[in-house]
Amino acid sequence: MSWKSLVVLVLLAAGLGGFFYYDTYWLAPAREKTESVKGRLWTVEPKDVQTLTLKRKTDTVKLARAGDGGWEMLEPVKTRGDRNAVDGVVTTLATLRVDREIDGSPAKLSEFGLDPPEVQVTLEAKGRAEPLVLLIGGKNPTGAWVYGKEGSKSAVLALSEGVGRDVARPLAELRDKTVLSFDRKSITAVDLDVAGDRMTVEPQESGTWQITKPRALKADADLMADFLEKLASARAKEFVDDTPKTLAPYGLDRPATVTLWIGKDKERSSKALLLGRQDKDKKGVYVMRQGEPGVMLVGEELWTAVPKTVGVLRDKVVLAYAYDKVAKIALEHAKGGVTLERDGSGWKLTAPEPLKADPGAVNGVLWRIRDLRASGFLSEDARDVPRYLAKPEVTVRIWEEGGKEPKVLLVASSRETRGGQPVALAAVAGQGPVMLVEGKALEDLARTASDLRDKSLLPAFELGDVKRARVAGGGKSLLIERKGEAEWQVLEPSKGKAKEARVSDLLLTLKALRWKEIASAKGDDAGRFGLDRPELEVTLSKADGAELATLLVGKEEGDRTYVRVKTSPSIYVIDSKLVRDLRKAPSEIPG
Template sequence: MKHKWTFFPVVFLGILILFLYLSERAEEKKKEEDLRARKVFSFNQGKIDRITIKSDKGAISLSKGKDELWNLVEPVNAKADFEVVSGIIYKLDEIYFTKSFNVSPKEFSIYGLSPRKTEVTVSEGEKNFSFILGVETPTANFVYIKKGNENRVLLVESGLVRIISRDVFELRDKTVIKFDRREISKLELIYPDKSFAVFRGDSQNWQMDKPIKAKAGIEEVNEIFDLLLALRVQKFEEGKKLNNKYYGFDKPILKVLLGYNNEKSETLIFGKNEEGVFVQLETGNEVYAISGELLNKMPKGSFDLRNKKIAPLIRDEIKSIVLSSKDKTIEIEKDVKDKWIVSSPLKAKGNAVEIETLIIAILNTTFLEFIDNPPKSLSSIGLEPPEIEVILNGRDKKHLIKIKIGILDKNRYLCYAVNDLENQIGMIDYTFVRDYLNLNLEKFKIRN
């Protein structure tokens, strides 16, 4: 009897849970059906291939090409901003009415639907649908619209107005130049009085060819690519006297040449007049007004393009470190369990925090200037023999880099340094040497 009395409450609880679950699902289904019923348009976003917006400002027509990219065909022939057009289509697909009612054609004017101020037609292949945009409600939270030839007026969120009311400039693609940086093999910056050229040695290395031969920095080159790809049109120059002299293209303030792996090239010409800064593709006819900010950020000297990292390595590839001075040597390495240990002058567990901090400091240290004409005797600047030497090795003791630290220039608190990757002598901040290369053994080991 006791088990029977226990069984019935459990069954009842199970039935109750099932009932609540089914009720909740039924409620959700009802909401979904209600939402579908209030959806204004039903279409496949990816199949929309034409949009026409007619208003008292004129007509704007957009057409999707075979390459799946959008173009303006009216009032100008130009590339359209793919993200902006995609946003319009997405918004149209997400329109839901909060209220609907039938009115006679004579009453259309009350809702701003007659005469037609804004009419939108969307094509999905052979299938077309359209709507008229009316006035906003007094609260400006909603707007009246009417589909095609229907007499039914719908009330939808007013965000639709902001999406549809974009002007031609907003719809145009404002990208000045597009390219795949992986396809670039040469970059040249040509100023009126100087020029700089770098070329790609391989996927990870750029070399400077002009005005000196030296290793260029990957980060420095990529920063130029970033600036060019982010360059946007502030104004399309149209209806003016488009000539080189007017925009300063006859005496450009900068020319940027991009050489591709297929031996083709593109050149951007930057000019300036009293109205501002302008750019034009050498092979194109369009002129764009742009912000002068890019010109301020572009390299002005060879130092800006050079690799300035004293140890251009990846942190995880470092498996052993040798720190030496004229009277002391400390060797640190990772054991078979990938744990840091001190292996010389004694054996001890390594202080992982201090060792990783040292590695990060080395990788973040940069040359603050280069010395292209060093003294014949490197001993005069403390590099032969060095005051301090840092050797970084990879797995299986594979040599990665050797860094030599020279004497301190007390007036500038900089010291001489060189690595064996490029044998380029330069000056680094002595604070790095003072704080991290003092060869304090106790700092790198864990006391028992």
């Protein structure tokens, strides 16, 4: 190929590329825009509309676009407009298409419901010196569309029935129903004044909250989060009265007040909500924004969430600790002492004897401590702890990683009751306050080694480790073998298919077996428990033929069945219901 031909080809390629770029980024968008406005009443985009006025027979609604892109209602009341609702109406009007022209020179506009019109719509838009005006009349006989007329033009048009529905939306639908708009991250303090109880609570860098007035106390972070969530999401159920003559009927003459302080120093500002009486019939509470005359009704859940006293607002966590950093736990009570230490991802008992611990049982104790909450406070002074808890019935010590000294929880019984239920005394050693907690905490925390030790009957295994399983008893024997990921087949007494779901049930039952008590630690008198001649034997094997576990099942006495594992002499008691499922395996698995 000559250099001249190469130059020509390069120029042609460049020209085609340039045309493609011009068509893609200039001509195509222009064509799409032209196509999108074809048939529209007006060539105006919704984003360019600055004001919307709906002059209706019963009211006139005027809205103007605000600086943040939302809407401000100017008439009939000055308030915030509902952005989504107003944007929807504006989009409907700006993109309105004419179905057809009904009459170019109508003799009587009243015949079309246009004299007077149902609604006179006026839009003011960027780049237009004159406003856009549309009259909306009545519906046609079928109700499929409405009659309309553009400004001073004489023609009567057929328009979508949807535009008539949108411009007739009730005033309440066009108003912003947000009770109090705020950014939770910008809050620097919250003042609460409820029935004369005045409180101030401030957020801390750690994500917690601190009561600063009337006295310094840690606040309930979960309660504050829930309250602010309810406040932020509160919506007006009803706009009751925009210009009330008196506030007394709504309980707003002597309201509770929630004040949010936003920002710091010179940029600090506040927003306040006044809360009046509850209306049980309407399941709401009357509120008004400070500085605005209108009364609204909001859902009663907002009033329920308002912290009304220091006792409600303060933190009720009895003992705070980091669960994932707990390295050691010690329980002391009348039943004896127990010490546990973290062992990898699990736990082990180190006293009164070394044993593997049940992770679920240990976590149950830790979660019980974590979730323990005060129902009352007897003293804030740490010096009163020895007076109230001189002889604690349960002592819990928790060591966290890196900590030299444990956190010590003291719990003792009390003669008091709350709501007819017994309560207990609790305090953290060396700290205030002395608290009341539910009485059941004493029982829940007084766990013994027997309660916390691992009660797994069979050695731990995964379902995928099992290659073969044999169930023998009552003169029958069933042998099954895994053939795939989840496929099993029967080898004995005769080859055939196995029900995979029932095999999974069998393995899961074996894996989950837990003993209730030890009948004989050394396996003495096996005949007494029916284990000299077991009624049922279940064996699990791996792919290499090695035995995973063998369970021997003996005598059944009501809800108690005696069993043991082949590798250990100890005889245990398990729930008879679990064994009954195992006994059904030979007849239910084949098929």
